[in-house]
Amino acid sequence: MAASPHDEAGLKTGDHARNAAGIAAADAPVVELRHVSLAFDEKVVLRDVSFILLPGHTKLILGASGSGKSTILKLILGLLRPDAGEVYVGGERVDQMEERELLRVRGGLGMVFQEGALFDSLTVGENVGFKLYEEMHRPLAEIRARVEEVLGFVRLAEYIDRRPTELSGGQRRRVAIARAMASKPGILLYDEATTGLDPITAITVDEEVVKLRDLEEVGSIVVTHQLRDAFFVATHEARRSGDRIEVAPADAAKADEAEFIMLKEGLVAFEGNAAELRASADPYIRSFLS
């Protein structure tokens, strides 16, 4: 379907996979939640939530606002700690880790925040290359090239020297995606990455999620309430065709790999693939899908 500048961008297949492998052995879950519960004062946000994410797979978390979707991502990153249960990233238990160790684990993770969370005091290029500049041992020319590459990926290369405040909401979101993928993490977490974007840009973002998953084996957890985008990611796959990369409808086996989780008041109300979600007779899920 859509041609991609993927190869021009020069992302080497396997870089992400190596980062993922650095986190966990092949086929071992890269992320695992075991009976996780969390409450803020009297409000219970998550109750007994469990799931695993395999390398190169996608987990799509759906739910109404305030159902605890974004909280799951913050638990995986170690930004929050659960009241009960265990959280593993790459086989390491992160819910009891000290902040200093967490900083190391987060090196293999990329996160796209709900409103972008770009640093206003830095340029777009400095935002995107932030993690690379922080590593302090890379040549500046190499970092600049990588920043231009990923900005080209999200079609914002010409905005490299602008400030985030000069960008539209959609552009800020795309810069946030470029920042998350710049260091080639093994796992990418998307918190409402397409909310508020126009349909064309949203599809572009969805295609990038699919390409990173299928060609770079990046495990993805996509939190959204945009059903169109969730189903697009679940039912499409990226393939190499000569020098080009195509995103096309996935075969049944591939589509089965993408798993949906529906949260309702902190509980997992549904877990299964796209076909099972569509076929569900649960009234809450039916009303959500309608």
Place this chain on the structure above:
Amino acid sequence: MLQFVGNGLKQAVLEVQEYVNLQVTVVRAAFSRPFYMRDLIEQLDQIGIGSLTVVTLAGFFTGAVLALQSGITLDQFGARPFVGRLVSASMVKELGPVLTGLMLAGRVGSGIAAELGSMVVTDQINALRALGTDPVRKLVVPRVLAGVIMTPILTIIADTLGIIGGWIIAVFQLRVASSIYWTSVTDGLYLQDVWMGLIKPFVLGFAIVTIGCHVGLQTRGGTQGVGRSTTYAVVAASVAVIAADLFITQLLVDLLY
């Protein structure tokens, strides 16, 4: 009622605990890697050069009004020529450090609380942590170091401008000879006074910036929360400046005099 008081006390103890934790973390981080030199230079500029105008003006006018007021009082004892002694001792030991501290509490404390508070409510602090960067090392340590370095420098500038302000009033208003004023200025200063005037701003600078950072990082509740944090940071830092001044003065009087 009892429960309300109990909750309030618990909250206050937690707040103090968090603040002390931040201070300990900052001190530890200041002596270990990674160190953000570029951010430190940026903060030296923002806190130091940025505060120069307000500190200069405050110092100048305070010294001038001090000379004016004390001139009237000294006249009653025929001691007008001693006005320089009074101005220099007051500025160097007390008014220079405290006024500079209060000016910085208003300008720097509020700015830091607002900036960090905005970063908290827009998830930028979480983004920093997600990108593997420690916000304390990246944001707090450079600000605290800049505060500790620049507050004494700004205080010396305020002292100098205060004494110059006093000189202008002494010469043109009180008709004291310039040479008498400057002799009186140096006669009125002892080495202990200079030490007191230099040690105080280190402590005040540390208090102002750590309070601004702590309040900013604790911000909750969107843009309204940022507004609340800004106000709270100014109030807390101003009270801390005056309270800390009393304790440091008592300590230094015991140690130096």
